[in-house]
Amino acid sequence: MSGAPDTSTSSALAPTTVRERANGEIHRLYVRQDFDACMKVIEEQLAIKGSSEYPLYVKALIKRQTGEIQESLHLFQAATCLNPQSVANLKQVGRSLYLLGKHKAAIDVYDEAQRIASEDWEILHNKGLCYMYLKQYEKAIDSFRNANQIHRHDATFMQMGKVYTLQEDYKSAIEVYLEALEFSSENPEILTTIGLLYLRLGENYRAFAFL
Template sequence: MKVLLSFFSILFVFTNAFAQDEELQAKKDSLIQNDSLYQVAEAERHYNKGVTLMEQDKFSQAISEFDLALNVLQDFSKAVFNRGMCFMSMKQYDKAIGDFKGTLKRDSTYHEAHFQIGRAKLEKADPNAAYESFSMAIQMEPKEAKYYYYRGMLYFQKTDYKSAIKDYDEAIRLKHNYAYAYNDRGSAKRKLDDLTGAIADYTMAVKSDPGLSFAYNNLGSAKRQNKDYKGAISEYNQAIRLKDDYYIAYNNRGMAKYELEDYEGAVSDFSKAIKIKPDYAYALNNRASALIRLEKYKEAVEDCNLAIGKNSDYAYAYYNRGIAKEMLRELDDACADWQKAEILGVEVAAEYRRVTCVK
């Protein structure tokens, strides 16, 4: 009986010891779990602070917070990605690309990282690499409108307007009020001489976002090309109302007024464009054209001189200066200008020389 009691006593001791070991392990596991939870919480605290600083355009400080988050939690893909976005905003594109690649190492499904690599490559004037990144983003997430829009931009730059239109179509299908996609699709259609389609798209662009001054300007230019000069002026007015220093819109409105034979109004608009951008050679030459119509030949010559000073190969400035000089009875100089214009590709200048200059 004593032996039996002794056995149970030993058994009890061992059982109690095992219970103590399990309890100790549970405490250790709990500590490890609590430590991990603390690390996650600490990383998220730095991450959230970084996001707030990003929203305030304090990018260097935001980067410091994302660094701290990553020191605590190395696999924090969002922290790496947002640090890359900070570098993008600071135009440090190589560092940005490094972070976006780091994001993909941590999370290979992070399609936005491919897209941002494409944007950075675009900024680095590497359109082929950008195209690959945008295409990869589309492959991973075919329902994101902006991925198609950006690839469409690349097609447009390559003058592949039909492919650009296809990508803009898809962007608009996914996002019906995508004003930028409507605007750019309109520009692609205009390049393909589809003025009706271009006007429809520009109209949708300003309807989707009435604050887009450049879309009104583009709509005006499409209408002007379609010989709807009054309609064009109306659109340019809207562009200028939204952006009062929009020198391109002033120049374009001046061209529409010129077509309506409102030469004084044209001179006024060209002058406003030049005041905003004094080196705007196109506006200087256009003002010279209007001044010739107003028989102000000396002023026209002065404007052509300025335009040529800005761009020594400006063919139409030589052509217009030749016309003004002919009217000032400076025939030799006029013929020299027309010869230069002809060399630079203005075919009508050759006809002027043939009729006026051949003795």
């Protein structure tokens, strides 16, 4: 029996360990917003390994934050090709399409993400935004309501109220914002919006209670 150490396990783990260390460094630099150093590590990793999901994902985030939305879309799509079941990748593809004004295409991507993660609040909220910009207001309201059934967020209440306001249904908008106050009673934006809507309805006495 040979006294030589069994290196098969360590050899198998080594690439993963190196990749995890590199990904950890990319994450650390990104969180610090040291984008130049982060991009340098990313490009090194991509040069060594070719396509790699996490470096592509973070590179896409940086590109979007620096205004290169189309480039970010291509990178998120490349990351999705490497891991088609990643909801995070799909949500970012949808977000980039939304920012490019491609709302119908974004909805298609969010639908795919929803098939994988049906209880994800953010997917439904973002679908609602897309429907709102397409002026499909009933679908927008349904999406926002469904998002709130999963997890209530001020942002969703605000957008739902905005949809009603766009339709000049101020009473329904006020009802939405009043419901939001039950969960976020000190939110100044909600309070001010309610006050302004009451002014539009000519209910000055109620308005001043919120302004």
